[in-house]
Amino acid sequence: MEAADLAQLLTPEGMALLDRTPAVSDGGEIVRVVSRLRSEGHDPGLVAAVLTQAKLRQRALSKFGPFAARMLFTEAGLEQATRLQVAAQHAGRFAAAGLTRVADLGCGIGGDAMAMAALDLDVTAVDRDEVTAAVATHNLSPWDHARVELGDAAAFDLSRVDGVWMDPARRTSGHTNTKRLTDPDEWSPSLDTVFAAATTTPTGVKLGPGVDRDLIPDTAEAQWTSVDREVVELALWFGPLARPGVRRAATVIGPHGVAELTGAADAPDEAVGPIGEYLYEPDGAVIRARLIGDLARSIDGRMLSEGIAYITSDRAVTTPFAQGFRVLDTMPLDVKKLAARLAADGIGTVEIKKRGVDVDPAQFRKRLRLRGRGRVTLVLTRLEGRHTAILCERLADVAG
Template sequence: MDAAELAQLLTPEGMALLDRTPSVSDGGEIVRVVSRLRAEGHDPGLVAAVLTQAKLRQKAGAKFGPFASRMLFTEAGLAQATRLQVAAQHAGRFAAAGITRVADLGCGIGGDAMAMAALDLDVTAVDRDEVTAAVATHNLAPWDAARVELGDAADFDLTRVDGVWMDPARRTPGHGATRRLADPDDWSPSLDTVFAAATTTPTGVKLGPGIDRDLIPDTAEAQWVSVDREVVELALWFGPLARPGVRRAATVIGAHGTAEMTGEADAPDVEVGGLGAYLYEPDGAVIRARLIGDLARAVDGRMLSDGIAYVTSDRAVTTPFAQGFRVVDTMPLDVKQLAARLAADDVGTVEIKKRGVDVDPAQFRKRLRLRGRRSVTLVLTRLEGRHTAVLCERLGAVAG
């Protein structure tokens, strides 16, 4: 979407047309809607823009819930936007620290700024892209204390605010398909600019969860966040936004609500031991935060193998920080033996998990030729130095 298309969409005709256009994904239905709208005399460019927005709103429901029905999006902006439930966590940090004037630098379509404004924070949202800034202006319109400025985050006067939230652009500019930028010096603003701001102003930073840990300053609280078992971000917190005594945090959001594990540093490891009656797969946020040792101690567990993020224990424990499984049996990782065993057990559906073995789960599943009625989980890993298949059943009581 370019500036001209957005300007057309933001007219009374365009917004009225968008509000009464259903979200459609079926090709035939899309053709019928396009034909109907054009027959009504609407400009073809406006019709295309409206249909694109209708599809993006439908897709955005997973991140923004009912708010999506009144928001505008770009394809790239939606892909990079913070989920509203995570943005609420960010906003809560600023409110808890007593910070009332916040700059959201690199605001994108305004997801984080929306959450801040909803907590009555005074928000100045800044983005260097004209279309993105206009979309953010629309999305923030319900809040009088939020405003959008077009500009470069690196040039913003930090003395205007009490705290800063930064989401450096880590992809090439554009509103559609973009390319990831690997070098932090190429981000906008650069990581050096971000960390320089953090030395003078309470600062929160959103980064990709897979960032090189060597880039994380010792002065920051590093918080990895997962939603429904997907690790979605690394947030760094500086100054009063960082919690005393916390340098590592794993925040896990799911059906259970929000749970958190914290530490003063990476957790010390636990010993490797024999396979117990239960197997635990730590949440990705726990793994990224390197708090697996604390999780293992919480379930009276031990590591299954060196360098592999599976924990085993002799008791079942309910925890939102891991998925739990009851161990049924172990077998050599041999597809023919496994196929015969699963056929004998009337297994037709297999969930495959793997760590420490070079296996394509989709291809492996095809080779098993499953036809039964039961379901099991196969954990493919190394056990005592040997490639092993662990037959498991999920612990239904494990939260998350």
């Protein structure tokens, strides 16, 4: 979306038209909406801008829920925006630390700033892109204690606030078809600028979950967050925003709510032991935070194999930090023998998981030539130094 498109959209006619245009995703539905709007005599450029927002609102439901129905987006801004349930966790940090004036530097479309404003924090949101700042202004309009400024995050006067939230731009500038930047010096603001701010001001920083761990300062609390089993970010917390004695945290958000595993440092793994009756796959946030050993100890477990993130135990445990499976059998990882076994058992549906083996699950599934009504989970991994297939059933399925 360019500035001219946004200006047209932000007119009374444009907003009224957008508000009565439903969120769309289906191709046929899009054609019908376009035909109806053009038949009503609306400008083709305005119709295109409205339709783009309607499609983005549909996509935004997974991140913003019902709030998406009144928000504006750019394609790149939506892709990079923090999910609202995660942004609420960020805002809660500032509120718990007693920081009432917060700057959201590199605010994007304003997702984090919205969550802060909802907790009655005084928010100054800053972005260097004119269109993005205008979109954020619209999204923050319900709160009179939130404002948007057009400017360079690196030049912001930190003395104006009690705390800072930074989300360095890690993609090239633009509103669509941006490319990822891998060099922290090319981020905006650069990682050096971010860490310099953290030495003087309570600071939270959003980074990609796969960032090089060597870049994490010893003074920061590093918190990896997953939503519905997908690891979505790494947040670094400095000063009073970091919790005493916590340097590693795995926050897991799902149907169970919010659960957290924390540690003072990377946790040593448990020793490797024989496979038990149950197998557990740690959540990705737990793996990224290197708290697998602490999880294993909490469920009386042991590592299945050296350097592989599977835990085995002799008891069934329900935990938000791992998916659990009951072990049915183990076999050598031989596709012909596996195919014969699954055919004999009437297995027609297979979930394939792998760690420590070089296998393409899609191609492997084709070679199994599955037939039947039964289902099973195949865990392809190393066991006692050998490539092994573990036949399992999910504990959730067993319980159901």
